[in-house]
Amino acid sequence: MRIERAIDEYLAWRELERDSTKRTIDSYRRILNKLADAHPEATLASFSGRVGTERLRHFLRAWAEESMRERNIELSAATRSNIISVLHSFFGWAESEGDVIDVDPSRKIRRPPKRRPKRTRPQAPELARLREAAKLQELPAILLMEGAGLRSAEVVACRWQDVDLVNGRVLARRKGAHWQWVPLDPDVLHELRECFREIGPELDDHVFTVEVEQWVSQDRRVRRRKDPKVPASGQALWRMVKRVCARAGIGELSPHPLRTASQIAFSARATETLSRSRHCLGIPAPTRRRGTPMSST
Secondary structure, three states: OEHHHHHHHHHHHHHHHOOOOHHHHHHHHHHHHHHHHHOOOOEHHHHOHHHHHHHHHHHHHHHHHHHHHHHOOOOOHHHHHHHHHHHHHHHHHHHHOOOOOOOOOOOOOOOOOOOOOOOOOOOHHHHHHHHHHOOOOOHHHHHHHHOOOOOHHHHHHOEHHHEEOOOOEEEEEOHHHOEEEEEOOHHHHHHHHHHHHHHOOOOOOEOOOOEEEEEOOOOOEEEEEOOOOOOOOHHHHHHHHHHHHHHHOOOOOOHHHHHHHHHHHHHHOOOOOHHHHHHHOOOOOOOOOOOOOOOOO
8 A cells, every 4th residue: 555545544543433533633744744755756655664764764854954054943742753653553444454564664663751841931920911901902812821721722713602701711722622611810801891892802713813914005005904803823922912012012922831821820820729720721631550649739
Protein backbone atom coordinates (compact mmCIF):
# COMPACT_ATOMS: atom_id res chain seq x y z
CA MET A 1 0.00 0.00 0.00
CA ARG A 2 1.33 3.45 -0.93
CA ILE A 3 1.95 5.68 2.05
CA GLU A 4 -0.40 8.39 0.72
CA ARG A 5 -3.30 5.93 0.62
CA ALA A 6 -2.42 4.61 4.08
CA ILE A 7 -2.50 8.17 5.47
CA ASP A 8 -5.99 8.74 4.01
CA GLU A 9 -7.28 5.47 5.47
CA TYR A 10 -5.71 6.22 8.87
CA LEU A 11 -7.26 9.69 9.08
CA ALA A 12 -10.63 8.30 8.02
CA TRP A 13 -10.30 5.72 10.81
CA ARG A 14 -9.48 8.42 13.38
CA GLU A 15 -12.46 10.49 12.32
CA LEU A 16 -14.89 7.56 12.30
CA GLU A 17 -13.78 5.38 15.20
CA ARG A 18 -11.81 7.80 17.40
CA ASP A 19 -14.13 10.77 16.84
CA SER A 20 -11.19 13.12 16.32
CA THR A 21 -12.01 16.77 15.73
CA LYS A 22 -11.35 18.54 12.43
CA ARG A 23 -8.52 20.48 14.06
CA THR A 24 -6.84 17.24 15.15
CA ILE A 25 -7.29 15.67 11.72
CA ASP A 26 -5.77 18.71 10.01
CA SER A 27 -2.81 18.71 12.42
CA TYR A 28 -2.13 15.01 11.84
CA ARG A 29 -2.50 15.43 8.08
CA ARG A 30 0.12 18.22 7.96
CA ILE A 31 2.70 16.06 9.75
CA LEU A 32 2.01 12.86 7.82
CA ASN A 33 1.88 14.63 4.44
CA LYS A 34 5.37 15.95 5.18
CA LEU A 35 6.49 12.35 5.67
CA ALA A 36 4.84 11.36 2.38
CA ASP A 37 6.54 14.27 0.57
CA ALA A 38 9.91 13.11 1.89
CA HIS A 39 9.26 9.58 0.52
CA PRO A 40 6.97 10.10 -2.48
CA GLU A 41 7.37 6.64 -4.02
CA ALA A 42 7.51 4.63 -0.80
CA THR A 43 5.09 1.97 0.26
CA LEU A 44 4.11 1.40 3.86
CA ALA A 45 5.83 -1.99 3.84
CA SER A 46 9.15 -0.30 3.06
CA PHE A 47 9.06 1.27 6.54
CA SER A 48 8.96 -2.09 8.30
CA GLY A 49 11.76 -3.11 10.67
CA ARG A 50 15.06 -1.41 11.42
CA VAL A 51 15.24 0.24 7.99
CA GLY A 52 11.97 2.00 8.67
CA THR A 53 13.17 3.19 12.06
CA GLU A 54 16.27 4.75 10.48
CA ARG A 55 14.09 6.36 7.81
CA LEU A 56 11.92 7.97 10.45
CA ARG A 57 14.92 9.22 12.44
CA HIS A 58 16.40 10.70 9.25
CA PHE A 59 13.00 12.35 8.60
CA LEU A 60 13.02 13.95 12.06
CA ARG A 61 16.61 15.18 11.67
CA ALA A 62 15.84 16.63 8.22
CA TRP A 63 12.78 18.46 9.61
CA ALA A 64 14.84 20.00 12.42
CA GLU A 65 17.61 21.05 9.99
CA GLU A 66 15.06 22.55 7.59
CA SER A 67 13.49 24.58 10.37
CA MET A 68 16.87 25.96 11.43
CA ARG A 69 17.99 26.63 7.85
CA GLU A 70 14.83 28.29 6.50
CA ARG A 71 13.35 29.94 9.59
CA ASN A 72 16.33 30.03 11.96
CA ILE A 73 14.12 28.38 14.60
CA GLU A 74 15.12 25.29 16.54
CA LEU A 75 12.37 22.71 16.93
CA SER A 76 11.40 22.65 20.58
CA ALA A 77 11.14 19.46 22.58
CA ALA A 78 7.36 19.88 22.67
CA THR A 79 7.16 20.12 18.86
CA ARG A 80 9.39 17.09 18.36
CA SER A 81 7.36 15.17 20.93
CA ASN A 82 4.17 16.04 19.08
CA ILE A 83 5.58 14.85 15.73
CA ILE A 84 6.79 11.58 17.25
CA SER A 85 3.39 11.02 18.92
CA VAL A 86 1.70 11.32 15.52
CA LEU A 87 4.16 8.80 14.03
CA HIS A 88 3.52 6.42 16.94
CA SER A 89 -0.22 6.65 16.38
CA PHE A 90 -0.02 6.20 12.59
CA PHE A 91 2.34 3.23 12.55
CA GLY A 92 0.66 1.69 15.60
CA TRP A 93 -2.60 1.74 13.64
CA ALA A 94 -0.85 0.22 10.60
CA GLU A 95 0.55 -2.60 12.76
CA SER A 96 -2.81 -3.29 14.41
CA GLU A 97 -4.45 -3.67 11.00
CA GLY A 98 -2.43 -6.84 10.54
CA ASP A 99 -2.05 -6.92 6.77
CA VAL A 100 -0.58 -3.41 6.38
CA ILE A 101 2.77 -3.61 8.18
CA ASP A 102 4.42 -6.31 10.29
CA VAL A 103 6.38 -4.29 12.85
CA ASP A 104 5.87 -0.71 14.06
CA PRO A 105 9.10 1.12 13.05
CA SER A 106 8.39 4.07 15.38
CA ARG A 107 8.31 1.94 18.53
CA LYS A 108 12.00 2.45 19.29
CA ILE A 109 11.82 6.23 18.83
CA ARG A 110 11.36 7.96 22.17
CA ARG A 111 9.77 11.32 22.78
CA PRO A 112 12.14 13.93 24.26
CA PRO A 113 11.38 15.22 27.75
CA LYS A 114 9.46 18.47 27.67
CA ARG A 115 11.12 21.46 29.28
CA ARG A 116 9.00 23.68 31.43
CA PRO A 117 9.05 27.19 29.99
CA LYS A 118 9.34 30.31 32.09
CA ARG A 119 5.81 31.29 33.02
CA THR A 120 4.72 34.89 33.41
CA ARG A 121 1.61 35.22 35.54
CA PRO A 122 0.06 38.69 35.69
CA GLN A 123 -0.67 40.13 39.11
CA ALA A 124 -3.97 41.63 40.25
CA PRO A 125 -2.92 45.30 39.66
CA GLU A 126 -1.86 44.44 36.10
CA LEU A 127 -5.17 42.72 35.42
CA ALA A 128 -7.06 45.74 36.71
CA ARG A 129 -5.08 48.02 34.37
CA LEU A 130 -5.74 45.59 31.51
CA ARG A 131 -9.49 45.82 32.03
CA GLU A 132 -9.35 49.61 32.20
CA ALA A 133 -7.33 49.85 28.97
CA ALA A 134 -9.62 47.53 26.99
CA LYS A 135 -12.16 49.11 24.67
CA LEU A 136 -15.83 48.17 24.82
CA GLN A 137 -15.60 45.54 22.04
CA GLU A 138 -12.35 44.12 23.47
CA LEU A 139 -13.41 43.82 27.11
CA PRO A 140 -15.70 40.72 26.85
CA ALA A 141 -12.89 38.56 25.41
CA ILE A 142 -10.47 39.81 28.08
CA LEU A 143 -12.99 38.96 30.79
CA LEU A 144 -13.56 35.44 29.44
CA MET A 145 -9.80 34.75 29.44
CA GLU A 146 -8.65 36.25 32.73
CA GLY A 147 -11.97 36.00 34.57
CA ALA A 148 -13.35 32.64 33.40
CA GLY A 149 -10.16 30.86 32.31
CA LEU A 150 -11.24 30.13 28.74
CA ARG A 151 -8.64 29.11 26.16
CA SER A 152 -8.08 31.27 23.08
CA ALA A 153 -9.92 28.80 20.82
CA GLU A 154 -12.83 28.71 23.27
CA VAL A 155 -13.05 32.52 23.35
CA VAL A 156 -12.98 32.76 19.55
CA ALA A 157 -15.81 30.20 19.24
CA CYS A 158 -17.95 31.68 22.04
CA ARG A 159 -21.23 33.39 21.11
CA TRP A 160 -23.38 35.60 23.30
CA GLN A 161 -26.01 32.86 23.45
CA ASP A 162 -23.40 30.73 25.27
CA VAL A 163 -23.06 33.33 28.05
CA ASP A 164 -25.73 32.86 30.72
CA LEU A 165 -25.97 36.36 32.18
CA VAL A 166 -28.78 35.30 34.52
CA ASN A 167 -27.14 32.36 36.28
CA GLY A 168 -23.55 33.60 35.91
CA ARG A 169 -21.94 30.94 33.74
CA VAL A 170 -20.61 30.41 30.22
CA LEU A 171 -20.87 27.31 28.02
CA ALA A 172 -17.41 26.44 26.66
CA ARG A 173 -16.47 23.87 24.04
CA ARG A 174 -13.48 22.20 25.68
CA LYS A 175 -10.74 20.05 24.19
CA GLY A 176 -12.07 16.88 22.61
CA ALA A 177 -15.32 18.67 21.62
CA HIS A 178 -16.73 18.39 25.17
CA TRP A 179 -19.18 21.07 26.35
CA GLN A 180 -18.91 22.37 29.90
CA TRP A 181 -20.57 25.11 31.94
CA VAL A 182 -17.95 27.37 33.52
CA PRO A 183 -18.97 29.61 36.48
CA LEU A 184 -18.33 33.34 36.34
CA ASP A 185 -17.14 35.50 39.21
CA PRO A 186 -19.60 38.20 40.33
CA ASP A 187 -17.34 41.03 39.12
CA VAL A 188 -16.85 39.33 35.73
CA LEU A 189 -20.60 38.72 35.42
CA HIS A 190 -21.34 42.37 36.26
CA GLU A 191 -18.96 43.69 33.61
CA LEU A 192 -20.22 41.23 30.98
CA ARG A 193 -23.78 42.42 31.64
CA GLU A 194 -22.65 46.02 31.18
CA CYS A 195 -20.90 45.12 27.92
CA PHE A 196 -23.99 43.31 26.65
CA ARG A 197 -26.21 46.31 27.42
CA GLU A 198 -23.88 48.80 25.72
CA ILE A 199 -22.98 46.70 22.67
CA GLY A 200 -26.50 45.36 22.11
CA PRO A 201 -25.44 42.26 20.12
CA GLU A 202 -27.67 39.56 18.69
CA LEU A 203 -27.52 36.26 20.54
CA ASP A 204 -25.81 34.44 17.65
CA ASP A 205 -23.05 37.09 17.41
CA HIS A 206 -19.58 36.08 18.53
CA VAL A 207 -18.33 37.63 21.75
CA PHE A 208 -14.94 38.48 20.20
CA THR A 209 -15.17 40.51 17.00
CA VAL A 210 -12.43 42.09 14.93
CA GLU A 211 -12.08 45.70 13.81
CA VAL A 212 -10.06 46.35 10.63
CA GLU A 213 -8.96 49.42 8.70
CA GLN A 214 -10.26 49.81 5.15
CA TRP A 215 -9.48 52.40 2.49
CA VAL A 216 -12.60 54.34 1.47
CA SER A 217 -10.82 56.82 -0.79
CA GLN A 218 -7.37 57.50 -2.16
CA ASP A 219 -6.22 59.29 0.99
CA ARG A 220 -8.67 58.18 3.69
CA ARG A 221 -9.27 54.98 5.56
CA VAL A 222 -11.72 54.09 8.31
CA ARG A 223 -12.01 51.37 10.93
CA ARG A 224 -14.90 48.96 10.45
CA ARG A 225 -16.02 45.98 12.46
CA LYS A 226 -16.16 42.67 10.63
CA ASP A 227 -19.25 40.48 10.55
CA PRO A 228 -19.82 39.36 14.19
CA LYS A 229 -21.47 36.15 13.00
CA VAL A 230 -18.19 34.96 11.47
CA PRO A 231 -15.61 33.75 14.05
CA ALA A 232 -12.31 35.62 14.23
CA SER A 233 -8.95 33.87 14.14
CA GLY A 234 -6.76 32.99 17.08
CA GLN A 235 -4.06 35.29 15.71
CA ALA A 236 -6.49 38.21 15.77
CA LEU A 237 -7.12 37.49 19.46
CA TRP A 238 -3.37 37.49 20.16
CA ARG A 239 -2.95 40.83 18.37
CA MET A 240 -5.83 42.32 20.36
CA VAL A 241 -4.31 41.23 23.68
CA LYS A 242 -0.96 42.70 22.60
CA ARG A 243 -2.58 46.07 21.78
CA VAL A 244 -4.42 46.21 25.10
CA CYS A 245 -1.23 45.37 27.01
CA ALA A 246 0.57 48.22 25.24
CA ARG A 247 -2.20 50.67 26.14
CA ALA A 248 -2.19 49.45 29.75
CA GLY A 249 1.58 49.92 30.01
CA ILE A 250 2.28 46.38 31.20
CA GLY A 251 4.50 43.64 29.84
CA GLU A 252 3.31 41.86 26.73
CA LEU A 253 1.03 38.90 27.56
CA SER A 254 -0.47 36.12 25.52
CA PRO A 255 -3.92 34.57 26.08
CA HIS A 256 -2.49 31.67 28.10
CA PRO A 257 -1.07 33.74 31.01
CA LEU A 258 -4.45 35.49 31.22
CA ARG A 259 -6.05 32.07 31.56
CA THR A 260 -3.70 31.08 34.38
CA ALA A 261 -4.63 34.28 36.21
CA SER A 262 -8.14 32.90 36.68
CA GLN A 263 -6.66 29.70 38.16
CA ILE A 264 -4.85 31.82 40.76
CA ALA A 265 -8.14 33.55 41.57
CA PHE A 266 -9.94 30.22 41.93
CA SER A 267 -7.24 28.82 44.20
CA ALA A 268 -7.16 31.96 46.34
CA ARG A 269 -10.72 31.46 47.51
CA ALA A 270 -11.16 29.40 50.65
CA THR A 271 -14.23 27.69 49.19
CA GLU A 272 -12.45 26.50 46.03
CA THR A 273 -10.34 23.36 46.12
CA LEU A 274 -7.57 22.52 43.68
CA SER A 275 -9.66 19.88 41.94
CA ARG A 276 -12.53 22.35 41.59
CA SER A 277 -10.32 24.99 39.98
CA ARG A 278 -8.85 22.41 37.58
CA HIS A 279 -12.37 21.33 36.64
CA CYS A 280 -13.46 24.90 35.92
CA LEU A 281 -10.45 25.41 33.65
CA GLY A 282 -11.02 22.16 31.79
CA ILE A 283 -7.76 20.61 33.00
CA PRO A 284 -7.87 16.81 33.42
CA ALA A 285 -7.12 15.35 36.83
CA PRO A 286 -3.48 14.30 37.32
CA THR A 287 -2.80 10.60 36.84
CA ARG A 288 -0.86 8.54 39.35
CA ARG A 289 1.80 6.12 38.22
CA ARG A 290 1.57 2.56 39.46
CA GLY A 291 3.43 2.17 42.74
CA THR A 292 3.46 5.90 43.49
CA PRO A 293 1.75 6.75 46.80
CA MET A 294 -0.92 9.42 46.83
CA SER A 295 -0.06 12.73 48.41
CA SER A 296 -1.30 13.25 51.94
CA THR A 297 -2.45 16.75 50.99
